[in-house]
């Protein structure tokens with residue numbers, strides 16, 4: 001289990017407990033946190049689960065999936081701290097993770 | 107005006123199998139899809155990827171599944187209306203009047219929405235000012251390449267569409283290609299070709315840049331690009347092309363007075379009817395307790411929705427349950443000779 005903080009573009013924060021094995025995307029969707037659409041349900045085919053992860057956490061995350069960067073090309077305003085939240089699996093190590101949501105997903 | 111028993115919105119796996127079930131029970135349908143091809147997510151998002159959980163098919167790709175579904179409904183010769191989007195739905199004397207973006211009109215007692223997560227639309231530039239030039243000089247697809255002759259064209263994207271058009275248009279236009287990182291997801295041969303064209307000064311290439319703004323009064327004049335270090339550049343442009351893949355948008359479906367819950371349509375699980383009589387929703391777009399967004403669930407939902415359509419399409423007849431194996435009538439419908 002990990003406590004994850006999702007910060008909306010407006011600055012509004014949501015902190016929730018997410019069970020190990022779920023993705024950071026599922027943590028948001030199951031807790032009704034707005035700002036993550038996840039249209040393809042985690043299939044890495046839509047880039048609407050895009051989040052920004054600041055440097056202190058970015059390097060601690062499991063590596064990007066093969067093809068994740070290709071999908072991020074299609075995201076809304078991606079940059080070097082972008083990740084697809086459906087590709088980040090929650091584990092105890094991610095306790096305290098903070099992700100920032102983009103202004104919009106499409 | 108086309109009269110039909112059922113109008114199906116969406117030619118994904120769910121819509122296709124529902125069409126089959128309609129054919130089996132003797133109803134006619136017309137199928138509309140915004141994509142230029144049949145198959146929904148399976149064909150657009152993962153044609154080459156294997157699927158392992160279609161009952162009785164240990165493994166098949168998205169494309170194979172689609173082809174098999176098409177084959178299965180061939181005997182019914184249903185009409186497909188592709189590259190067109192259902193825009194308007196309204197009630198007219200207890201029937202549904204349906205109009206598409208291209209102006210096609212249907213009158214039907216039943217609509218089956220098998221719209222997935224929405225219609226596939228090109229992903230657009232985040233920049234607000236782009237809207238002003240959209241369809242004139244800011245484009246997301248190429249319909250007529252002759253308009254670019256001797257013009258300054260700025261192309262954004264890193265996939266095959268962006269690379270292929272940069273290569274093609276570099277023959278007769280002044281092309282700049284812009285991509286947000288150094289790696290391209292397009293075919294390696296195309297990436298090689300682009301680098302070669304760059305060396306020959308036939309294509310100008312900027313990586314690690316993205317769009318910042320577009321400038322111009324009546325006509326587009328230039329595009330401003332930025333990198334993550336905050337530096338920006340201005341590039342003269344007659345046309346800007348963006349190739350960022352497709353996204354799915356519910357769009358018009360939201361305006362038909364249907365209940366919507368988290369981008370999905372609640373239905374009853376008896377016949378998958380929505381809050382509107384004669385409008386059914388199946389597949390990824392519907393929701394009910396326990397809903398799984400799987401193709402196999404969509405098939406089941408389509409079978410029940412088809413029976414639900416029967417009572418409105420044939421109010422004076424009684425639906426009879428029959429097996430395809432043993433029913434003469436059904437075999438007749440699919441053209442099997444005994």
Ligand SMILES: Cc1cc2nc3c(=O)[nH]c(=O)nc-3n(C[C@H](O)[C@H](O)[C@H](O)COP(=O)(O)OP(=O)(O)OC[C@H]3O[C@@H](n4cnc5c(N)ncnc54)[C@H](O)[C@@H]3O)c2cc1C
Pocket residue numbers: 040043044045115116117118119120121138139140141145146147148151152156157158159190191192193220221222223224225226358359388389390391399400401402404
């Ligand atoms: C990468 C990936 C892998 C997957 N793997 C599996 C798997 O292994 N097994 C499995 O069971 N499922 C899998 N799925 C999920 C499966 O593809 C979907 O559940 C399925 O495609 C849903 O089918 P559908 O017919 O309901 O909708 P879709 O396939 O989404 O088709 C809907 C169609 O409706 C059209 N449409 C929508 N609105 C309109 C409108 N207003 N006018 C005209 N057309 C419209 C759209 O353009 C689209 O073509 C996967 C999905 C992805 C992305």
Ligand code: FES
Pocket residue numbers: 025037038039040041042043044045046047048049071084085086087
């Ligand atoms: S949910 Fe679609 S890419 Fe992550």
